[in-house]
Amino acid sequence: MSAHVVATLTLCLSVTRLQDTHGENIAFRKLAKQSSTYQGNTASRALNDTHSTTGSLTSDTNPSWWEVDLRGYFDISNITLTAANNGWVQHMRNAYVEVMDKNVSLCSDAQVEWCGNVSSTVTKKEKFIFICNATFPIRFIRVTRRSTENIRLSIGHVDVQGVGATKRYRSYYTPTTGRKVTNPSMTTSAITAGECGIHCHRNHSCIDFSYNKTASTESNCLLTYEVVPQNYVASNAWTMYTMDNCL
Template sequence: MFTFSPLVNLALRGTATQSSITGSNYHAKCAIDGNKASNILSFSCTHTQFETDPWWRVELLAVYNISSVVITNRGDCCSDRINGAEIRIGYNLENNGNNNPRCVTITSIPAGATRNFTCHMIGRHVNIFFPGVNRVATLCEVEVYGVPVNLALKGTASQSSNYESKYYASFAIDGTTSSDFSDMSCACTNNEMNPWWEVDLLAMYDISNVSITTRGDCCPERINGAEIHIGNVSINSGTKTPSCAVAFNIPAGASVHYSCNMRGRYVTISIPNVSQFLTLCEVEVYGVPVNLALNGVARQSSTHLSIYSASIAIDGNKGNNITFVSCTHTNLEFNPWWELDLLKEFDIGTVIITNRADCCPERLTGSELYIGNSSITSGYSNPRQYLTLCEVEVYQRLVNVARKGIATQSSTFTSSYPASRAIDGNRASILSYYSCTHTAGQVSPWWRVDLLAVHDISNVIVTNRGDACAERLNGAEIRIGNSLLNNGNINPR
């Protein structure tokens, strides 16, 4: 069992990288070494080359609700170089993570001083981005504080039965740990043999911890003997998945955390071999997405030297200096290629490639990424080139939670354009195709989707009308929250 502390510097266990390096002593990791020494000669500060839009990034071990980022500036010289730098936080590595949402633009930090920036944002990647020409990124320490994100909130829950047809499985992943049964925030089965509850996380994760909150107003002994199982098949498959823990003697209304360190998509809680109610007031699941590439088999068109084999790009090591033997390398040849067999079919959402940093980054220019169910075939007429990859990661796709929601809007122009058209899965942008919404002309119109559960929302994607009137979307605000006051339009922007 464990507790989460928002006072732990998450960056210390992360992996840092930066756009370039000056000298051999000013690595990206110097900003997460726990040393706030601010003299560059202490070799505890980072330093890039003078370049356009330099950046520094730390990848955290999981997705976190990040409350604050703390930066220590260089003290011996050049403190103004931090001016205008942007803190960006998110999930995306497009443009090296510099397109993620911005927390703040730093106006200035005095020489050698440490400043705390409040963010309250969700993400795994924290970037310090220095926009502009002929700039240097120098950081003497970066600290990141926050708490893990509960993966269960994005999942789909089910259970063996619903007590009184109203204590649904989804109540245990609604984001509230209220333990009073009358608050209608607890899941509960009937009194039955082998009751069970399960959450489908919708993708495979390396699950570090599972937390259970029990009923507080009555009957804490009912949870005794409940087993937590984690695996890649549902309980309905009839296959028993590996066990993480067995619950006993949890105090009424308490939240207890179990360390699991297991991999899976389904988290199941069941009470075997007895007739009992299963009541859960909240279940939380913490972990990180699984890099599918780590379990795959890699091959390439040729190998320059035996130490640069195809498998090195899926060894989990993002080292980008080829002399450290963590990059692949083909011969100089026509149509070089590298390929990964994931061994079974997945719905791929993200592929992350780490390029070589010590030399020759342009060699990756013009490379093409293909995803499918057949192996590579020849016939391309590309120029002769080397292919070098320092790491390739593959992750499953995020789920569009709007598809299962209920949409409403302030008015409907005609019955052909209801609010539900915007979550029908069809991105057709011509109004006459009847896949767009349309309100009447009115003051402050709005559209809303109820996701039916609380979610940690990473992205909202909007497709605009394409045949006319695109400017009508100008000035629209995306607001997200749990309040329906003013039809939800006072939630945070």
């Protein structure tokens, strides 16, 4: 099967993308980004409680925003924003939280639900809990600060609680040749890249996969459950498939 065909693989099934993870932070080690980054305080730091003292911080922009791609569909029960434990806490004032089913920067038909906003006064390590009443499965969460001038956005920690949602959709994967998963969450076999993609769907926690048609049939399909920068490396004969943002 050609890469083009696999990239537009269609499954006519309702699929639960990720397993029930209630009680765990379903955003941990997922794909986070922000409008800009100040002195190495990257978006991913807000998803790791180890870095909650400083968390993430943008440079001066307007608006300033932070976003996480959950790489699957969820019914969200609550989202908790915790302020940093330093002098940056004022940079979370009046920030508001939204959830969406698609990447709002790329997809013109994204559904968006407003969840609430942080108060105009914030103290160190203060927590703000948002209940989002979205009627659609959620994949993206965005935190935004707007003003009449350039401002920063600081977040100490983001915790997202929810359970895997069922969504009927056409599954498009973008292929990248010469790359593969370094530390797969599961290794299995597949005759074609399309079959490897089906394995990814059936293992509910899978978010991306890699396939090599010439590798051993016992280990030519690699599934990954987490998005971390060091999890993908250059490797000839392998192709990495990542889920499209506009499903």
